[in-house]
Amino acid sequence: MTGDVEDRREEWEGPVPVPNGANADFWAATLEGELLYQRCAECGTSQLYPRAVCTGCGAVDPAFEVSEGTGTVYTYTVCHIPGEPGFKDRTPYVVANVELTEGPRLLALVDCEPDEIEVGAPVGVTFWQVTDEAALPVFELR
């Protein structure tokens, strides 16, 4: 298991993922506390979010691997105006581009105060289950 899964289905008012196609396995794994990424067997490119083809060489259906769920903050922003109506009670909140230890980057919420985060900070993943089908990867400072 990569990270803990907290049930936030009752309180979550933000947007929710709708698993389909290439990302169905990714979202199913989040419910088990696993953060998946794709690594292409043809060219070695690693990527997130899941896509039906490799962004490096176009190979179809790159295989999933389980991330350790650790990484560093590549860059971040502090949102004072909610990007979604469901985030109105969360401001200010932190969204970061997290570079996973395995290489790929993803955008995610970071559960911290805005003045606690900095570029390069080590983070680890946890999951907020927001529907019966998906849990959001949310990072915490480590």
Ligand SMILES: [Zn+2]
């Ligand atoms: Zn490839």
